[in-house]
Amino acid sequence: MELETEADGKLEAEVQTETIMEMEREVKTQTEGESVERDPESDTRTGEVKRERETEPVLVCVSGSTPLLWRSADLRLVRERMGIVGTLVGSLARQPRQNCRLGRPLQLLLEEARLLKDTGRAVLVKGAESECDDDKMNVEVEENYTKHLQHSYEEQGRLALEEKKRVLQRVMTERFRDEALTDQPIRERLSSLKSSFSFPRSAMMVQLCTARARLGYAPDEHDWLAADWTLPRDNKQEVRYRVYQDLRQQGYYITSAGKFGGDYLIYPGDPLRFHAHFIAVCVPIKSESPISDFLCLARLGANVKKTILLCSPSETESEGVIYTSIQWSGMV
Numbered sequence: 001m002e003l004e005t006e007a008d009g010k011l012e013a014e015v016q017t018e019t020i021m022e023m024e025r026e027v028k029t030q031t032e033g034e035s036v037e038r039d040p041e042s043d044t045r046t047g048e049v050k051r052e053r054e055t056e057p058v059l060v061c062v063s064g065s066t067p068l069l070w071r072s073a074d075l076r077l078v079r080e081r082m083g084i085v086g087t088l089v090g091s092l093a094r095q096p097r098q099n100c101r102l103g104r105p106l107q108l109l110l111e112e113a114r115l116l117k118d119t120g121r122a123v124l125v126k127g128a129e130s131e132c133d134d135d136k137m138n139v140e141v142e143e144n145y146t147k148h149l150q151h152s153y154e155e156q157g158r159l160a161l162e163e164k165k166r167v168l169q170r171v172m173t174e175r176f177r178d179e180a181l182t183d184q185p186i187r188e189r190l191s192s193l194k195s196s197f198s199f200p201r202s203a204m205m206v207q208l209c210t211a212r213a214r215l216g217y218a219p220d221e222h223d224w225l226a227a228d229w230t231l232p233r234d235n236k237q238e239v240r241y242r243v244y245q246d247l248r249q250q251g252y253y254i255t256s257a258g259k260f261g262g263d264y265l266i267y268p269g270d271p272l273r274f275h276a277h278f279i280a281v282c283v284p285i286k287s288e289s290p291i292s293d294f295l296c297l298a299r300l301g302a303n304v305k306k307t308i309l310l311c312s313p314s315e316t317e318s319e320g321v322i323y324t325s326i327q328w329s330g331m332v
Helices: 002-055 072-082 110-118 135-177 184-191 219-225 235-249 291-303
Strands: 058-063 066-069 087-090 103-107 122-126 253-256 264-267 278-282 307-313 321-326
Touching (some): 066 110, 235 264, 235 307, 235 321, 291 307
Parallel strands (some): 058 122
Antiparallel strands (some): 087 103, 253 264
């Protein structure tokens, strides 16, 4: 009897499971039918929006001679579609007093910004300048800002003094509970704290205005805000740019190699997924260098487990760039 009850229970459970699965299939079929009816129109709109975003030029803000990207959509577009990596140099709005995790803007290499401009993928705009040209008004704004800083410093000093007092009072209370300890030194320190306490200006917190990037320009303002390219076109910069352009055409990802003693770090893919394989050193085709320089480069590459790549653009652009690899194999 118990076996029959158990078998009936299993059979009932299987029937319920099949019923639920059948209902889910019906709901799924209805949902897919509805989505199929909506898909052509919605897919068309979505595809048009994506194409507009991809074809729309990114805005490169030139601050002095430093190209910066502020908009998050531009950062994602240049990395995913164009292989531009750059370096985040901004602070986070909620964690401004640290440099382990950085945020916008994205600082571009000069070669990256020039390549975007030459290929028509970017529009250069001027950096945020002073909104007022009146010298008297500028002086007044500066004085108000100085007063604001002084008031903030005094307020923070007062709060720091109160916190110091609370700490000493808490220690004095703990000592009072322990009869073996005396609280006389702490009482004396607490009484002289107001005259001896000094709040250093280096410890003052300063508010960073990072809520807006100030790049909400209308399309008709781009021509007025168009920035002239301030990069000096000397021989060294031309060599670097031709090397960068050739490597990007081959699909490599490139970042700065200043900390490795070279010009570029060359990655086979996105730097978040791959280590750099090469350290590129840009050398003019007819330049002369002592052999000791190449020995130093080869030894450096061996220490960091990378191959040194000497990159020399040909005299004519049609011939491309000549690459020579150097690896350390020991002294003979």
